[in-house]
Amino acid sequence: MTAVNDSTVRDPDAWRADMVRALRDQDAITSEPVGAAFAAVPRHRFAPDTPLDIAYDLHRTVPVKKDEHGLDISVMSAAHLQAVMLEQADIEPGMKVLEIGSGGYNAALIQELVGSKGAVTTVDIDRDIVDRARRCLDDAGYDQVKTVLADGEAGVPDGAPYDRIIVTVAAWDIPPSWINELGEKGRLVVPLTVRGTTRSIAFDRDREGLVSHSYRLARFVPMQGEGAAKERKALLRDGVAVQTDDEGIPFNTKALNHALDTPRREFWSGAAYDLPDELELYLTVHLSSAARLHASKDIVDSGLVEASALLGVPALVSEDSIAYRTRRENEDTGGFESGVVAHGLQAEALADEYLKLLRRWAQDHRRRGAATIRFLPGPAPSTPPQNTVLKRHGVVTVSWH
Template sequence: MTAIDDSTVRDPDALRADMVRALRDENGVKTEPVAAAFAAVPRHKFAPDASAELAYSLHRTVPVKKDEHGMDISVMSAAHLQAVMLEQAEVEPGMKVLEIGSGGVNAAYLQELVGSEGEVTTVDIDRDVIDRARQCLDDAGYAQVKTVLDDGEHGVPDGAPYDRIIVTAAAWDIPPSWISGLAEKGRLVVPLTVCGTTRSIAFDRDGAGLISRSYGLAHFVPMQGEGAADERKVMLREGIALQTDDVRVPLEAQALNAALGMPRLEHWSGAAYDLPDELDLFLTLKLPSPARLHASQDVVASGLVEASALKGVPALVSEDSIAYRTRRENADTGGFESGVIAHGPQAEALADQYADLLRRWARNHRRRGAATFRYLPGPAPTPLPEDAVLRRHGIVTATWA
């Protein structure tokens, strides 16, 4: 990463130039049009209550609005993530673009990319957020960007079809309005969340549905309104939680907490462990009853739960048992070996299922290319395909080479 010169940290122009260089160094910016957009937009004017150093930080967000519990419900996303998504979008001059979720600065980048002949519309469900975006856009010289107060679930039909739709909140599903609002050769870039893990996916049209062209790890505040996630979370005990958005998964907190009190089973797969983000995505989409296990630092330090759960780890759960991924050093597998920790009356059966998937990943998919996502709108087929994730408006599938 490019170091920022301490002598210029209070000069927004210098900070902006340093940010662009750092984005290039970290492969966030890959093309000249995106670099030029980041060099042109005065990012600090969209974060008037934050320091310029924070506004131009590559990986830090700027809070915009919090809920009554103090949780962020709107932020100015980190510059690196915004750059990655704009590169995914491949916006061209003259295009018509819809942004769903408004912070202001991303709409300004989009306006730079589409140029004077293009159109940018940004929509948000929150009046405070959209009013703030409007003010910041005007102050920064982007009065031509159109701002709309509405639920992004509905899109903005008045301006459709759009060449690009870019979503800047974590979406649980893809509503029909986004697909119908795309031009025939349009692209949708959306942070899609499945069972607690989110990927920014660039989708192109594929008949009535969508097919992915690229994806990357992402973190966003969740969608509000009609598109909010249908997710369940339970606390098993202090510092240990499970979450899932799969209606078929049982989350029996009392029974699963009791399972954690039973002796743990260790099952080592003999499979190499690396590329954890891609492995976790594979497990999340392939486990037959998936949830995401979270544990606090204190719980991990006590030895009850492995460190893999600190930032969330895919778990396989039944009514009374749980299994999740871990690792250990093993030179025979290239450095680390994947394994399973399981608790409860069905620990052995769950561990066997989980370990089979770890071996399948290492044998068939590890370092053999990225996944291909498809979104198929409409009623789900019966029975649901093994690799499909059920959603309100359709199904998501993922296949690996």
């Protein structure tokens, strides 16, 4: 009997209806307007060469363009993440919206939300991406969306002020143009990267700059052009790397690689392991010398590095030592207990700092939305507040309550 590919038999409308139901079930869609937009826009028309089961998969991206090394530099974001960000944006009919980073599909969703009396502009630095977005938008019947070829770092001043600015690439900083082009009661939704950790943050204005309304876990391809991040990445050995955007973090590649060959030491906090995305944000901001440790599946399978490093884990590094988070089953802490794996001459000292943070977070901040994130534009203060991360155009501060 010949196998039948369900993706070629089922009607696209059925795939789309299933996607919308699943997005509602997973609380990615929480409002009727966003649900209606996802039900209306034919996602597959923006991924014409992609099988329907992939195009309508909640959590899969659709590659659009790769660089010379085969790495994705433009993708159609996963539907789940797009829904979360549109809910964060809280777009209303008649609004003017700027999207930074074009793909076409998200702009069509926004056009559905603003309606015939609203206006949507989408900008991208890559002509291939803009041309593709234009073709897909026209093909799907969204010719009213304006496409612009430009570096998104400067926004699109001709259409300002905007009620909403939505950034669909990972941004290391918030340039003055985005704030200047935002209306007085506007909202900026941006995947902001802080020490290698990216969160989609919905920022509203306050007297000092921007303050978070909400934040959610996000992964995006990085911004290109003037706003590109200057990250440092060190390959310790095949399959193991550390990265950071902080120039003050010591990266002695040879010494850190040697540390991995020293005996592995485990330390346990006695504190609950839970809500890893919230914990990760807390650790990233509070660790005194924070980096991210990445390891391949082969390395994890060999037992050298824990599985927490597969997608990157906050690490505390010194000149010759490294410590990072792990977990183990423990019913006394509600199912899992957080701990630290450390290597090198300073293993105990690094683990001690890390354990104190794990305990403090579990005791005082183990819940969703406990952080308030602010962006303060302009020069850094002479005495920066606690938990401050310096950027080119301002500073990011994070406080927990």
